[in-house]
Amino acid sequence: MNTTIEIQINQTSDSKLSQTDFDNLQFGQTISDHMFVADFKDGEWGEFRIEPYAPLTLNPANSTLHYGQSVFEGMKAYKNKDGETLIFRPEENQKRLNDSAQRMCIPELPEEIFMSGLKKLLEVDNAWIPNKDGYSLYIRPFIFATDDFLGIRPSSNYKFIIFTCPVGHYYAKPVKVKVETKYSRAAEGGTGYAKAAGNYAGSLYPALLAQKEGYDQLLWTDAKSHQFIEESGTMNIMFIINDTLITAPLTTSTILAGITRESVLILAKEMGLNVEERFLRVAELEEALEKGSVVEAFGTGTAATIAHISLISVNGKDFTLPEKPSDSFSYNVLEELDAIKYGKKEDPYGWITKL
Secondary structure: OOOOOOOEEOOOOOOOHHHOOOOOOOOOOOOOOEEEEEEEEOOEEEEEEEEEOOOOOOOOOEHHHHHOOEEEOOEEEEEOOOOOEEEEOHHHHHHHHHHHHHHOOOOOOOHHHHHHHHHHHHHHOHHHOOOOOOOEEEEEEEEEEOOEOOOOOOOOOEEEEEEEEEEOOOOOOOEEEEEEOOOOOOOOOOOOOOOEHHHHHHHHHHHHHHHHOOOOEEEEEOOOOOOEEEEEOOOEEEEEEOOEEEEOOOOOOOOOOOHHHHHHHHHHHHOOOEEEEOOOEHHHHHHHHHHOOEEEEEEEEOOOEEEEEEEEEEOOEEEEOOOOOOOOHHHHHHHHHHHHHOOOOOOOOOOEEEO
16 A cells, blocks of 8 residues: 655644543544645545644635535544554555445545544654543544535535544443334435535434434334334444344445444454344334343444443333343454454454554
């Protein structure tokens, strides 16, 4: 891979690092000092630079503001005991960013630009990476259209930015979820598999209604029949029913190809767990909850990692899941993932990029 792009560096003279309380981080609220920026003009990416994190100036006619031509990613960096920086599966994020970009008519971002910009940014803001268990540096790469034009067509110009924020846990406790059978997140043939900004905007209102009822998240069902569980608003969803792990497959265009999801499935198979990638019927889930055969339910995602589910609401009835022992699968797989991410054990999968 060619990693020789020239990156101009303009470091801030007013770092916020000394003012940051790393013991009390709220997810996504503390932003590091710098960002990597690249512009797409005249058919190519260029003007690569690291500059102080700052507000952007946008024309009111900016096409992203009107038509939502924007895609993003989420990833994390960690520190091992020797103070080295470890990034978890960044190449997969780069590939998925381009999959999303293709669906949204955004030009491909070459791997060397993504990886070079990411590595240089983490070098400049290395002191922002927390150096203790349970904490990490969340990384947000995104691309958006920058044409100032109100006609409905793909933009000719784009901006790619990476910024970072030190974070603790996304969910501080197990979550309560509700199976959603009225509103829809994604339909076959749509953009559900892409990390497109509009997907999340459309999910906010139903999620807000659920939160007012006391639930933390929704379990989305298929848009056509609302008979099958798909995923949650912030993560892929997995169930262990009896002795089998069940999660939605990537056979439709409605499921995000979660990188944590794939990692968990690889580990589950190596741990000897039966794995079925299939759509779980809402009726089947309800019956299993009635019988008490749902051993575990949890979400997987970069922000949440493993989010344990304590309650599931189906058709207006709440089912409380049994408290999970510390040797349950979800705790074991979380421990295994963290051991690899923080460099506490060997990475036999090639998942870690070390700076």
